[in-house]
Amino acid sequence: MRKPVIIGVGLTPVGEHWKLSLRDLAVEALLNAMEDAGVDKVDSLYVGNMASGSFVEQENLGALIADWAGLGNIPAVKIEAACASGGAAVQEGVKAVMSGLEDVVAVVGVEKMTDAWPSDATRYLAYAADAEWELFHGVSFVALNALAMRLYMKEYGYTEEDLALFAVNAHANGAKNLYAMFKKPITVETVMKSPYVADPLKLFDASPIADGAAAVIITTEEKAKEFVDKAKMVEVAGMGRAVDTINLANRKDFLFLKAAHVAAQKAYKMAGVEVKDIDFFEVHDAFTVMAALSLESIGAAERGKGAMLAKEGQIAIDGDYPIQTLGGLKARGHPVGATGVYQTVEAVWQLRGEAPNQVPDAEIGLTQNIGGTGSNITVTILRRV
Amino acid sequence: MGRPMQVARYWRHFKEKYRLIGGKCKSCGHVHFPKRPVCPECGSQEVEEFQFSGKGKVVSWTIVRNPPSGYEYYKPYPIALIQLEEGPVILAQLTDVDPEEIDFGMEVEMVTRKVREFEEDGIILYGYKFRPPIK
Numbered sequence: 192m193r194k195p196v197i198i199g200v201g202l203t204p205v206g207e208h209w210k211l212s213l214r215d216l217a218v219e220a221l222l223n224a225m226e227d228a229g230v231d232k233v234d235s236l237y238v239g240n241m242a243s244g245s246f247v248e249q250e251n252l253g254a255l256i257a258d259w260a261g262l263g264n265i266p267a268v269k270i271e272a273a274c275a276s277g278g279a280a281v282q283e284g285v286k287a288v289m290s291g292l293e294d295v296v297a298v299v300g301v302e303k304m305t306d307a308w309p310s311d312a313t314r315y316l317a318y319a320a321d322a323e324w325e326l327f328h329g330v331s332f333v334a335l336n337a338l339a340m341r342l343y344m345k346e347y348g349y350t351e352e353d354l355a356l357f358a359v360n361a362h363a364n365g366a367k368n369l370y371a372m373f374k375k376p377i378t379v380e381t382v383m384k385s386p387y388v389a390d391p392l393k394l395f396d397a398s399p400i401a402d403g404a405a406a407v408i409i410t411t412e413e414k415a416k417e418f419v420d421k422a423k424m425v426e427v428a429g430m431g432r433a434v435d436t437i438n439l440a441n442r443k444d445f446l447f448l449k450a451a452h453v454a455a456q457k458a459y460k461m462a463g464v465e466v467k468d469i470d471f472f473e474v475h476d477a478f479t480v481m482a483a484l485s486l487e488s489i490g491a492a493e494r495g496k497g498a499m500l501a502k503e504g505q506i507a508i509d510g511d512y513p514i515q516t517l518g519g520l521k522a523r524g525h526p527v528g529a530t531g532v533y534q535t536v537e538a539v540w541q542l543r544g545e546a547p548n549q550v551p552d553a554e555i556g557l558t559q560n561i562g563g564t565g566s567n568i569t570v571t572i573l574r575r576v
Numbered sequence: 577m578g579r580p581m582q583v584a585r586y587w588r589h590f591k592e593k594y595r596l597i598g599g600k601c602k603s604c605g606h607v608h609f610p611k612r613p614v615c616p617e618c619g620s621q622e623v624e625e626f627q628f629s630g631k632g633k634v635v636s637w638t639i640v641r642n643p644p645s646g647y648e649y650y651k652p653y654p655i656a657l658i659q660l661e662e663g664p665v666i667l668a669q670l671t672d673v674d675p676e677e678i679d680f681g682m683e684v685e686m687v688t689r690k691v692r693e694f695e696e697d698g699i700i701l702y703g704y705k706f707r708p709p710i711k
């Protein structure tokens with residue numbers, strides 16, 4: 192099969208973009224990525240987006256964005272997998288290139304969340320849960336994660352302060368990323384003083400609602416030479432994706448992200464790598480507890496030891512398992528359907544050696560993107576060419 | 577509070593939401609809630625209705641302080657994962673309880689309560705909630 196290579200990345204800062212609409216954000220990121228790749232047309236477009244119909248009353252994003260970016264009569268569709276929509280869209284683009292059907296593919300992840308009232312945004316996010324058996328009872332996504340957080344702390348004896356370390360690390364790294372929503376370091380005390388949103392989960396355990404768009408251009412290794420130097424190429428070496436029960440209550444194990452485990456094992460096999468070969472991990476820290484569970488389920492930590500990596504300082508940029516190297520969801524921000532593409536862009540920066548918070552000599556990176564309460568998860572391995 | 581959907585959306589689940597009727601696999605005996613067309617344990621499509629007792633224990637809980645729109649009136653409210661005595665775990669609100677008293681393993685029983693109202697059209701949604709048993 193053909194080797195897929197990312198040759199261009201583009202993005203908008205993450206934040207509350209009052210002046211910019213969904214299409215403005217998506218087109219800006221997409222055109223930036225095309226410029227970075229040196230391409231003036233693409234064979235197809237995949238749009239990662241979770242809930243544009245709810246957030247801005249707009250569906251059919253393939254047509255909208257291709258039209259407004261001037262891409263002509265290409266095939267263009269929206270890929271939806273809740274908060275993992277971005278990661279899934281990248282993988283669909285990679286599949287298209289690998290299949291031989293399309294040579295140069297654009298992927299853009301976009302979410303415009305701040306046009307909605309906050310409690311409506313909370314409702315739309317909960318549409319990724321089970322509408323009939325979860326949302327009906329008034330649960331929010333934060334609350335579902337709070338249920339897991341309480342169990343995690345009890346099962347393994349961690350405190351709220353321990354989990355806060357994931358937020359502290361994310362902010363320390365995000366402070367160096369000009370595109371991050373929060374560029375200010377915080378302390379454990381900052382997290383502990385923030386109000387409860389759903390006990391024991393506090394405001395600073397959670398990633399912020401935000402607007403943003405990120406894009407990548409994918410082609411084959413052969414074709415890539417027509418557009419860019421080798422230094423700009425990053426190979427998509429492996430990928431996996433899996434689902435789990437949509438309803439958290441139906442899980443046999445509330446503290447293991449089976450979908451992440453299955454997806455990661457597939458990705459490692461395809462890339463021919465083991466966890467110890469990976470230089471950094473962009474995991475889905477929508478909530479601090481999810482960072483811990485993600486590290487455990489992808490095999491970077493033993494069960495119950497995910498938060499220990501934070502306590503030991505191993506998740507820092509100079510640790511053995513650097514995570515959220517440019518702020519993660521917590522500090523960079525979490526424009527839901529765009530997040531997986533932001534992770535990809537940040538991994539490309541690291542592997543090109545051009546990240547503002549560089550992991551020294553990074554050769555292999557991992558991105559992990561969660562949709563729902565662990566119900567739809569992508570894992571992608573990227574490697575320097 | 578928004579506008580409700582067509583009434584059919586709500587009454588099609590009365591059995592589950594008013595009476596806690598779930599499913600039992602005729603092939604392997606696995607019980608689950610709500611009833612599914614395919615047994616999650618063995619894959620059999622022979623699933624019959626099963627009446628749960630409504631008794632269970634709290635597995636985990638939280639207090640919803642920033643609810644989804646439509647539920648603001650009730651905030652803050654406790655929500656829990658509850659393991660029914662027959663095995664399955666379900667998500668529901670806790671009611672008639674001091675949030676400080678909620679604990680792991682706390683015994684609870686099902687009651688039927690108002691879950692949501694709408695400002696238009698007058699539909700009121702009822703469903704199961706759980707409370708500490710009245711002794």
Ligand SMILES: [Zn+2]
Pocket residue numbers: 601602603604605606615616617618619620
């Ligand atoms: Zn069965």
